[in-house]
Amino acid sequence: xxxxxxxxxxxxxxxxxxxxxxxxxxxxxxxxxxxxxxxxxxxxxxxxxxxxxxxxxxxxxxxxxxxxxxxxxxxxxxxxxxxxxxxxxxxxxxxxxxxxxxxxxxxxxxxxxxxxxxxxxxxxxxxxxxxxxxxxxxxxxxxxxxxxxxxxxxxxxxxxxxxxxxxxxxxxxxxxxxxxxxxxxxxxxxxxxxxxxxxxxxxxxxxxxxxxxxxxxxxxxxxxxxxxxxxxxxxxxxxxxxxxxxxxxxxxxxxxxxxxxxxxxxxxxxxxxxxxxxxxxxxxxxxxxxxxxxxxxxxxxxxxxxxxxxxxxxxxxxxxxxxxxxxxxxxxxxxx
Ligand code: PEP
Ligand code: MN
Numbered sequence: 001x002x003x004x005x006x007x008x009x010x011x012x013x014x015x016x017x018x019x020x021x022x023x024x025x026x027x028x029x030x031x032x033x034x035x036x037x038x039x040x041x042x043x044x045x046x047x048x049x050x051x052x053x054x055x056x057x058x059x060x061x062x063x064x065x066x067x068x069x070x071x072x073x074x075x076x077x078x079x080x081x082x083x084x085x086x087x088x089x090x091x092x093x094x095x096x097x098x099x100x101x102x103x104x105x106x107x108x109x110x111x112x113x114x115x116x117x118x119x120x121x122x123x124x125x126x127x128x129x130x131x132x133x134x135x136x137x138x139x140x141x142x143x144x145x146x147x148x149x150x151x152x153x154x155x156x157x158x159x160x161x162x163x164x165x166x167x168x169x170x171x172x173x174x175x176x177x178x179x180x181x182x183x184x185x186x187x188x189x190x191x192x193x194x195x196x197x198x199x200x201x202x203x204x205x206x207x208x209x210x211x212x213x214x215x216x217x218x219x220x221x222x223x224x225x226x227x228x229x230x231x232x233x234x235x236x237x238x239x240x241x242x243x244x245x246x247x248x249x250x251x252x253x254x255x256x257x258x259x260x261x262x263x264x265x266x267x268x269x270x271x272x273x274x275x276x277x278x279x280x281x282x283x284x285x286x287x288x289x290x291x292x293x294x295x296x297x298x299x300x301x302x303x304x305x306x307x308x309x310x311x312x313x314x315x316x317x318x319x320x321x322x323x324x325x326x327x328x329x330x331x332x333x334x335x336x
Pocket of ligand 1: 102132183185186237
């Protein structure tokens with residue numbers, strides 16, 4: 001059960017609500033986000049919900065029996081959107097494209113991609129400066145020096161940036177240079193990291209774990225939301241399966257099912273989802289048709305020279321063609 005409470009709730013009113021909950025044996029956790037104040041309650045007993053709804057200080061009350069609650073669609077009317085400022089918005093009916101290299105490699109590389117994005121009216125650039133790599137000898141990112149440069153070039157072009165944070169200790173120094181924090185597949189269940197991202201005043205995109213279920217992804221999102229951060233989006237990036245013909249199995253089902261289960265924006269990552277450049281556009285189109293609120297993908301001026309994920313990175317011509325097709329398809333889907 002979720003009880004939305006007034007921001008100005010008095011101590012006495014709160015005591016009264018808590019003692020009513022104790023009577024029906026419900027355990028309450030108070031959540032204060034940037035937007036609202038809630039009591040998230042866990043219990044099994046049947047009771048008349050009007051008992052709670054009529055208490056002073058209660059704005060609304062909803063039964064949510066899933067393991068995830070605040071991210072569930074069950075209590076919230078409509079879709080949650082994220083406002084990044086300067087007219088850049090994600091979700092709530094706005095389709096977002098986010099594109100950029102797998103890794104930030106040099107100022108020249110970032111400038112070239114930024115110009116490509118501006119020319120195609122894309123306002124959000126992706127790029128990792130802390131890279132999770134299977135091999136410790138592979139390129140592991142430019143770190144803070146790269147992030148500061150990435151941020152400066154994005155600002156010069158009127159572009160917002162999204163980048164991966166890999167661990168707790170990086171959050172504080174990164175915050176001023178980030179518009180959206182990305183939680184990678186490998187950290188999808190790093191609960192300490194999720195808790196801390198709940199306390200930052202920046203939106204978060206959380207990816208599905210490599211072998212994570214949809215329920216686990218929603219519970220991970222619940223960690224961030226319940227720690228105080230409502231500005232959240234989820235990302236399907238493919239899961240590990242027995243198939244070896246491509247890097248990951250992009251789970252198109254997850255897009256439709258997540259849209260049913262949560263009010264948060266759902267983003268597709270076709271680059272990691274299939275891992276093969278020639279098929280990235282097809283998967284992006286499929287995700288858009290399935291109802292995704294946006295697509296995040298990898299693009300580079302010379303993909304063959306990219307320091308990571310070259311095989312799944314589009315060049316500018318391929319990217320431009322894909323952007324046109326995805327936008328056309330979204331317009332068509334909107335008419336259905
Ligand atoms: C990335 O976006 O470059 C990345 C490492 O993604 P994932 O966490 O989905 O593997
Ligand atoms: Mn990558």
